[in-house]
Amino acid sequence: AAGVIQSPRHLIKEKRETATLKCYPIPRHDTVYWYQQGPGQDPQFLISFYEKMQSDKGSIPDRFSAQQFSDYHSELNMSSLELGDSALYFCASSWAGTYSGNTIYFGEGSWLTVV
Amino acid sequence: SQELEQSPQSLIVQEGKNLTINCTSSKTLYGLYWYKQKYGEGLIFLMMLQKGGEEKSHEKITAKLDEKKQQSSLHITASQPSHAGIYLCGARNEKLTFGTGTRLTIIP
Numbered sequence: 001a002a003g004v005i006q007s008p009r010h011l012i013k014e015k016r017e018t019a020t021l022k023c024y025p026i027p028r029h030d031t032v033y034w035y036q037q038g039p040g041q042d043p044q045f046l047i048s049f050y051e052k053m054q055s056d057k058g059s060i061p062d063r064f065s066a067q068q069f070s071d072y073h074s075e076l077n078m079s080s081l082e083l084g085d086s087a088l089y090f091c092a093s094s095w096a097g098t099y100s101g102n103t104i105y106f107g108e109g110s111w112l113t114v115v
Numbered sequence: 116s117q118e119l120e121q122s123p124q125s126l127i128v129q130e131g132k133n134l135t136i137n138c139t140s141s142k143t144l145y146g147l148y149w150y151k152q153k154y155g156e157g158l159i160f161l162m163m164l165q166k167g168g169e170e171k172s173h174e175k176i177t178a179k180l181d182e183k184k185q186q187s188s189l190h191i192t193a194s195q196p197s198h199a200g201i202y203l204c205g206a207r208n209e210k211l212t213f214g215t216g217t218r219l220t221i222i223p
Binding site: 004033042043045048056058088090092103104105106107108109111 | 148150155156157158159160163203205207210211212213214215216
């Protein structure tokens with residue numbers, strides 16, 4: 001069965017550069033979530049989208065932005081990168097929003113290293 | 116905001132032994148997820164519990180949500196090396212919030 005696809009899997013950027021992560025949800029899933037997981041930490045919620053509209057916002061820095069496109073894929077844009085942005089970024093998807101009670105599936109994650 | 120605390124933080128168990136991981140919420144849980152993560156890899160969905168008193172099993176893993184819906188436990192029977200990893204509980208409200216995680220090591 002198709003899972004949540006994230007790209008790229010690994011990314012190395014220099015400070016102050018910009019990075020874009022992509023997420024392709026499971027087919028027919030309309031809700032996408034982004035999480036950031038630092039070394040040794042639990043995943044922290046960044047932002048979510050339901051039917052292409054932002055549904056909730058967590059601890060996402062102002063330097064980051066995200067959107068969900070008409071085909072339901074999502075992109076997380078990170079600008080003015082800082083060393084502290086180095087982390088594993090997860091995308092997850094589900095159907096019919098968080099309150100639906102439907103299972104939330106995670107991708108394999110994208111490793112971002114800022115040097 | 117809802118806080119989830121897991122215990123223990125780490126667990127070392129000999130292969131074949133049983134073990135239990137607990138997840139306690141500061142608020143009523145409307146949906147409780149259990150995930151497993153290998154270092155640097157994605158979160159693998161294990162189970163979701165919604166009703167107080169609900170219990171679900173998959174292979175050798177059983178999860179329960181207590182009647183008051185503020186605590187869940189994950190029980191592994193006859194542990195195997197493949198069970199090693201980090202177990203995360205997640206609470207579903209407007210977003211999915213994770214617990215602090217339990218690192219499980221299985222000793223052959």
